[in-house]
Amino acid sequence: MQQADGEMGTGDKENYSSESYRGVLKTPLKQTATSHLVLTEIQPDCQPLTTPPKPKEILQADPWTPTSNLKMLISAASPEIRSREQRRELSDNTNMILQAKHRLQEHLSGDEYEKTQPSRKEKSLGLLCHKFLARYPDYPSTAENNYICLDEVAEELNVERRRIYDILNVLESLHMVSRLAKNRYAWHGRHNLSKTLQALKKVGEENKYTQQIQMIKKREYEHEFDLDGEKNEDMARSFGLNENSEMSFVELPGMEFRAASVNSRKDKSLRVMSQKFVMLFLVSTPQIVSLEVAAKILIGEDQLEDLDKSKFKTKIRRLYDIANVLSSLELIKKVHVTEERGRKPAFKWIGPEVLPGIQGTKLETICTTSPPSISEPIPSKEQCSKNLFPSRGKQNFTRHPSLIKLVKSIENDRRKIQSAPTSPVKISAASTHQHYAAFPSEMALLPAVTKQKLEEQSKKAKEMKMKLSGSALECGLSLPEIVPEPEPPRTTAATQQPALIQPLSACLPSHSSVSPVILPHTPSGVSYTIYLHPSQAHTVTTYSPSFMFQPLPGANVTGIKSINSKVLSKITTEEGDNQVATDDVTKTLTTTERPTIKSETASQQCLKRSQTLQESHLIKRYRRDEENLDTSLGDSTKNERPPSNSSQMTHEMDNFQEERQNKTETLDQNMASCCDQCRGEGIPEDEDKIKTKQDIPVAFAIPAPETFFPSGYLIPLTQCAHGNKAGFLNKEKAGTHSLQHTTYSSPIAGVIPVTASELKAVNIPAFHITPFNIMLSPTSIAAAPVLSNSCLNSSNTSSAPNPSSSVLNFTLQHVGLIPAGVQVPANPVLQHMVVPSQPENVSHSSENLQEGKPSVPKEPQEPQTVTENFFRTPGGPNSVSSLSATSDGTARISQGTLYIPQRKLEVSED
DNA sequence: GACTCCCGCCAAAGC
């Protein structure tokens, strides 16, 4: 109470009309009054306290419930209703409520009074935030008086200012309010929300939160989260957490904090925590974050050595505070994740889908009139850093350190642009080229351009298909709508500029820009770099009879190279940058029929051994997967999908396959033929022949109507020196111990940026390209981005043929990334991406964000099941792990010794 | 007993 008095001091003097009222506030009676006051008063601006009394309600035995309050608040959110309510309530006698309070206080003893108090729930920060939000419009006009008087708000809501600070801090983190001066805030509503979320997502990706989450979950699963500082430091170090130990606030251009106070105690600020928390949702797939994970990440960034229980508890408390406010904003909702270890509280993102870079033009506009922007690091890196981190003379709010990385990344990109071989640019893309060059990270995702490109490519591809001879199309599946241009003859591909990339080269992505990009065609003989954002670097599944991964600078890379043309399949995974190789490659090979793996850091001997060992297993798998393929190409794919999605899946699948219906049969035959070849002589025996089948140029995406995920870039390699198999084989040894091929010094030539919306627009459903940088050798056929069926669900836990595996193989073969007949298992890593059906999240993606529309309220959902997979990366930074799903429901890493069972997370909503 | 999170102490920062 003393503190309350202290807090109220100034405000009381300024705003409270009488000492008696002040006294009321200090009495328990205020608690009762609080609820009812808030229920009735909806005053958008700082106005004199005119809270109408509702004596009857005050004395009511049946207190108002959160539900009823919410309903009222919703109705009050309407300006008309609100004004009507105000008019009516303003007519009431304000003094009545005070009298009623006094009366109640006098008549009731302490115990009796306690019973009249609203329950704890009714005093929750979430409800308080609801009340607070109800006072202001979501999208205030600039003409309005949008100032917030802290004292008045606290007074009218009848809460201590301390609570208002909690709300304001979270709102500040979303740039819904900004502090103007002491006791004074400005209300911005949701105008800036979408931009803020985009910025947060970007920063979250920069900070590799996805990997951090994975790492924590993995550790969680390996053992109880140990509080051993050394281990956690290792973990943090691997993600560069120490670099970000000073948590900084992410600003929007033009939204810099002017008040110096915000710079204080920023390291533990609720604002920063809130932003970090939101980031976790934005980068997570699915967008469900448990409090535990969030707290650990926040602690990890804070002080690793203080990772004790009290710290953890405190963090959890704060996260609850934040979550309550975010829930009131309808950005998240509480769920429970039930896994084998128990039921955990978690929160699910229900806010608008955030696609990075969509609003690049808007941001750019702001940046031109604002202090240093993300997309416009001028004039130099140093200057930018200076601007981002101004001196403490006059404290501006510090921008996030990751922005510095972003600047460097952009500069690198620009360098690469300039050094990369130029490719002809399509007219359609030319107009945007300059724009892209100016704002590569933002413009790389321009949906309209992308869509146009897709359409053009589709047309061209269809035309070229008509012209192409069938000799190069043994596996001749017709092309998806995004079919790019036809491939050049393979014999000259290595020395040619791939025709495919020509229209693509106009677009240069920033390394730092995480963009959903559709993979263009992989013409035979043309090497590509699949360039994915480091923050997405979870896993990659590849498969090739002869392929090579090439790490790209500044990204998480797992390299893998086949030194034996008979190597039939490989799966790689990467979860961190600095994992330590600990496992013997051959160890697990003897226990599994799964593909061999190869760490970049492992010896070549291990690789050869593993390859030899796996050959004997692969033939079996070919047979098995061949059967699966047949099944998956039929109706089994649909059957395996969750019931809720089966209809839509069927529809999309039908659409997708409609135009290639006739060729499917041919495919089956060809597949069988190829498989026969593989069985008999090993795949690469007829490598040229196989490669000629890769003119199925476009990433064939498995329909996944419920969720779209960011993918990456496919970047053609235009300076390939390896023109033939022999040359490649000669490079094999070198490739095993060194993946730094100078040949690929300038790999970035072009990409097609595609957003999820475009994917859907062209009936190309989501596919997953696990975050990785893969650089193929010129002669290699495949680097297989994981095209994962989003509906994989947990079906691979059964011993039945896994259609997802077949579909995946079909996809990879279709795309030309693996030879026909070669099979790769469905990568269980991807299954954690399977999220409950939420089509509305897709539909209102970019458009609504751009228009600043609020997210569409979502219907309550049934409990959902999410399968998560966690992996140990057995090798070092460049390690390669083989992952596979086993019939007993485990994810197996062939290189490592770790078996990590799949975790089925049941997400239930409260 | 675990989960939630209100509450207010009290210190840092601001004025």
Next chain:
DNA sequence: GCTTTGGCGGGAGTC
């Protein structure tokens, strides 16, 4: 030196 701001953790209410 007073006020504002907000980190922090005890502990009560709820499940």
